Amino acid sequence: MPTLVAATRVLLLAGDILPLRRLSLVSKRAPFCTTVRSLSQADLENGTLTLASLGSKSDFKTTNKRRPNNLVHSEASIELQRTEEKVVKSNGVKEVGVKKPLEIETAPFAANSFSELGLPPLLLERLGKEGFTDPTDVQSTAIPVILKNHDVVIQSYTGSGKTLAYLLPILSKVGPLKMKNHLNGNESGKKTDVEAVIVAPSRELGMQIVREFEKLLGPVHKKMVQQLVGGANRSRQEDALKKNKPSIVVGTPGRIAEISASGKLHTHSCQFLVLDEVDELLSFNFRVDMQRILEHVGRRSGSDPRATRDPLTSRIERQTIMVSATVPFSVIRAARSWAKDPLLVQAKSVTSVESVPHSEPIKLSGNSSSTNSSSNLPTESLPPALKHYYCVARVQHKIDTLRRCVHALDAKSVIAFMNHTRQLKDAVFKLEARGMNAAELHGDLGKLGRSTVLKKFKNGEVRVLVTNELSARGLDVAECDLVVNVELPTDAIHYAHRAGRTGRLGRKGTVVSICEEPEVFVVKKFQKQLGVPFEPCEFTEGKLIVGEEKGKSR
Numbered sequence: 001m002p003t004l005v006a007a008t009r010v011l012l013l014a015g016d017i018l019p020l021r022r023l024s025l026v027s028k029r030a031p032f033c034t035t036v037r038s039l040s041q042a043d044l045e046n047g048t049l050t051l052a053s054l055g056s057k058s059d060f061k062t063t064n065k066r067r068p069n070n071l072v073h074s075e076a077s078i079e080l081q082r083t084e085e086k087v088v089k090s091n092g093v094k095e096v097g098v099k100k101p102l103e104i105e106t107a108p109f110a111a112n113s114f115s116e117l118g119l120p121p122l123l124l125e126r127l128g129k130e131g132f133t134d135p136t137d138v139q140s141t142a143i144p145v146i147l148k149n150h151d152v153v154i155q156s157y158t159g160s161g162k163t164l165a166y167l168l169p170i171l172s173k174v175g176p177l178k179m180k181n182h183l184n185g186n187e188s189g190k191k192t193d194v195e196a197v198i199v200a201p202s203r204e205l206g207m208q209i210v211r212e213f214e215k216l217l218g219p220v221h222k223k224m225v226q227q228l229v230g231g232a233n234r235s236r237q238e239d240a241l242k243k244n245k246p247s248i249v250v251g252t253p254g255r256i257a258e259i260s261a262s263g264k265l266h267t268h269s270c271q272f273l274v275l276d277e278v279d280e281l282l283s284f285n286f287r288v289d290m291q292r293i294l295e296h297v298g299r300r301s302g303s304d305p306r307a308t309r310d311p312l313t314s315r316i317e318r319q320t321i322m323v324s325a326t327v328p329f330s331v332i333r334a335a336r337s338w339a340k341d342p343l344l345v346q347a348k349s350v351t352s353v354e355s356v357p358h359s360e361p362i363k364l365s366g367n368s369s370s371t372n373s374s375s376n377l378p379t380e381s382l383p384p385a386l387k388h389y390y391c392v393a394r395v396q397h398k399i400d401t402l403r404r405c406v407h408a409l410d411a412k413s414v415i416a417f418m419n420h421t422r423q424l425k426d427a428v429f430k431l432e433a434r435g436m437n438a439a440e441l442h443g444d445l446g447k448l449g450r451s452t453v454l455k456k457f458k459n460g461e462v463r464v465l466v467t468n469e470l471s472a473r474g475l476d477v478a479e480c481d482l483v484v485n486v487e488l489p490t491d492a493i494h495y496a497h498r499a500g501r502t503g504r505l506g507r508k509g510t511v512v513s514i515c516e517e518p519e520v521f522v523v524k525k526f527q528k529q530l531g532v533p534f535e536p537c538e539f540t541e542g543k544l545i546v547g548e549e550k551g552k553s554r
């Protein structure tokens, strides 16, 4: 029988889950907008990195305009690029992406609306039509920096809107919605070259990014973007490249590298290279394909054009954008070699990647005691509204615990993670046998099977999606109100990405990790690394019972 300590609370979670609102309403609630205040002094003594310390003229603070007390959130620093805006011709190489100085006086951390961010009118119109009104914090910060041609690493918690943070500046310069006066690489380069390459580690994430592009491009122009994901028909993709001559391609590393090697994807004039979930793209599995992509997409900003492998090819200087909720030091190292003077963009701060100390990863924690010395900001990988619980159960009782957990929390849309594909079918069978609508999602299902299951989950036909690490990154299902780790993830980074499937864009969400007694120390380790409390809990008589000490079940 369950044993829980005193100070036990009984929570009827049904009423505790925020009713889902329309996105526009949610965005009104979220602390998205900030104002700029000039500061005169560097604050090196306190370990704060300032513009002065970077050899620049001033620094600034960001404040939340909508907060009544104008509470100062954070201090941000920007390394200024003093190169001038111009189109340079040298050795037959045309450069369109020359960095402009970042004018901090007008840096729109204060953006109340997308129109303040310097986006072109046609794009603003499309944003309005799709119901996007207020930019999120990370969008307010990243968009102007990217528009000024800086290479960036964008780090912000899951579900905070990082996709639009890079997609909007790209659409400002590429395709039919772009700024009128923007000179494209292709206008002087080869007509068949694509102008933006977006790389994502999974097919699902790739397709999701394509849908975001298509939404903004609208039905008339949606052929401007082409998916090049693995698992889909390659010759059809190649035909579409030939016929539609898309400006933007989004795909997985293997398929992009494959088509590029076959000579059917021309990327030498590419202006933008985006690496979404960059820390995952650094993994060993993608090494060879990523190498090809990095060598063939545009020219690394700042590199010697004569040093490219094919000196006869005109190469455009590319802008490199790296994105993830989790930025271990390996990403910082990669940014330093793949990008030119990259800036680390977080929700309310911009700092130089060069200033991130060696061996110090961007912390996962939102805990004030673990501030990040590189930016003086606690950085967060997890949405702030998430609640984290853990529950002890024997391995043979885990699926039953999952079922009781879903009932106790009255969760409507649940993602349950397990580590091995072969266990998923059995879990689904057990849940269905007890009358709970469930489906499995994993890589072995094939393209059609995967998209059918996802569609059913998104439209509510499936209540519990039982899946593996495949779904941990990027999957955006707004309605998901509960994530359950039926088996623990391998580390805190994997925990953060799994947990981030719920509580997206300011919504409430709950994460429950079901572990065996000897695994409790792992949960404690995650708690420490992530800087968020994990409360022990049990599910009894259809209720969530929360304790303050480790509980046992069954």
Ligand SMILES: Nc1ncnc2c1ncn2[C@@H]1O[C@H](COP(=O)(O)OP(=O)(O)OP(=O)(O)O)[C@@H](O)[C@H]1O
Residues within 6 Å of the ligand: 023, 024, 027, 131, 132, 133, 134, 135, 136, 139, 156, 157, 158, 159, 160, 161, 162, 163, 164, 324, 325, 473, 474, 475, 476, 478, 500, 504, 505
């Ligand atoms: N400004 C906005 N207003 C309303 N909705 C938005 C806004 N920006 C993004 N969204 C929506 O919020 C959801 C989450 O955005 P997105 O998937 O880009 O988050 P993310 O930070 O990339 O998350 P993850 O790290 O998990 O990939 C998406 O459905 C997106 O369409």
